[in-house]
Amino acid sequence: MTLISIQSRIHFAAHVLEEALRAELEQAGSAHVLVLSEAAPSGSELSARVAAGLPNRGAITRVEIFAQDTKYDVSARVLADGAACKAQAIVAYGSARAIAFARKCRQEIAKQRYGAVPAQDRKTLRERSFLPDFYVIPGLDGLPDPCTTTASGRTDVKIAPPSVIICDPTILDGASEEGAASSYANTLGRCLEALVSEDFNPIADGYAVEGLQRLVLARPRPDTTRAGQNLMAASLLSALAQQKGPGALQLFTAALAGQTGRAIDAGAVRRILAPRLFGDPAMRDFAHEKVVRAILGLPQADAFAGALDKHLDPLPLARQFADMGLARDDVQAAADVLRGTARCPVPPPERLEAILEASY
Missing domain, CATH: 3.40.50.1970 (Rossmann fold)
Structure with missing residues (x-):
């Protein structure tokens, strides 16, 4: 139910x-x-x-x-x-x-x-x-x-x-470019987590799809009033989509915060991991991939991981965990949380290890 x-x-x-x-x-x-x-x-x-x-x-x-x-x-x-x-x-x-x-x-x-x-x-x-x-x-x-x-x-x-x-x-008037970029990546990651989830909740899926559409409207000029309206709308919609339950990136970010004892930029984490995680072969069968590609303008002929990474490339955010000042041991400890979870789909242990190694 x-x-x-x-x-x-x-x-x-x-x-x-x-x-x-x-x-x-x-x-x-x-x-x-x-x-x-x-x-x-x-x-x-x-x-x-x-x-x-x-x-x-x-x-x-x-x-x-x-x-x-x-x-x-x-x-x-x-x-x-x-x-x-x-x-x-x-x-x-x-x-x-x-x-x-x-x-x-x-x-x-x-x-x-x-x-x-x-x-x-x-x-x-x-x-x-x-x-x-x-x-x-x-x-x-x-x-x-x-x-x-x-x-x-x-x-x-x-x-x-x-x-x-x-x-x-x-x-949001006068928001920094870095802050807007983090919000964009965080919102996109949340929407993808909802759409990848195997739970059946059409309303949550609708929130996630509309969130992605609002992100596209916000992208051209993140410093304009209309862009701010759409970015805030997308952020709210992505939060409502989380009624499906925690996603892999949420659990990983929370584990990192607990391990390091400091605040973690959730947008940067999602910018680093979203292309690699959702582009992994073990995650390739999520039902909404064509919808996501169409909304974000990702070429159907390109690999999903590469296309999504290119979409996020203009954002002034860290590209590797080392750039965030995170120790390798902290990343590994957070990965252990994902390996032991049954709350959301994650790649097999060996694939997850490869993803995190490439992300560090």
Whole structure:
């Protein structure tokens, strides 16, 4: 059985950020809001716009995320702050990292609230009912990858989607070429992962196909307003396509981050691995290859790996893992995660080893 669900309300329009955020918070009656974002220079335009959308009355608790922080550091700071734990809503904005860290904080707040309930009363309650409302405002790198843990009794908390997603393409104005390139490669990789997946979910496939089409529209001029709109749309669609479950590149990137203890550029990883992985003979029978070739303009006569690599070639991103400053041992350790997974299609061990060796 395939479960197809869209549980988040989504606002998508230029100049919608402030009004949509204010309207949503007021409608929900959120008098206490916890705001999380990456640490940024004071007076940043995006922070000012988010502040303009917050309630004029009530309590606002702000938590900044610093470069050296892990999601566990940030969630511990939030749990230690009595005011933050009382928040009725969480607003996270600006980066996938900030949204992912806020998601962790939301989980931990719900866990703490649930734990405070007398044991005899928990039988009639679910931990999910203690989640604060969650409002996210994606930046250039879009939404984070979904949680992959599904074995615990609290999976519904871990994978609970945001209450509201506010996509305002105007916040991409002035984005760097490198950032736009990373977003492009990350989005393309996510779409391909969805289309390669053997799970039957036609809605997710539709998101992925439309995501690729939007990428093509964004490609000619990544610094124009229309290109920014299409890039953000493609990024959102690729995230929605991930309801099929984690793909090989998502698992590999997460394993790299865990192994190195630092943030990993998911776009660079997907730029390096997508042509080699999806062009490998062991992965050649995915049903949507002709569709992908037609949308991206990849010649039918050319090998898929070479054609896709050529398509990505203009992007100013690393071409090898060594260029990302990654040690060979870290890459191998991340590869072990893929070798042991049954969650998504991957090449046989000997082929995967060859792919990673060529990628280093």
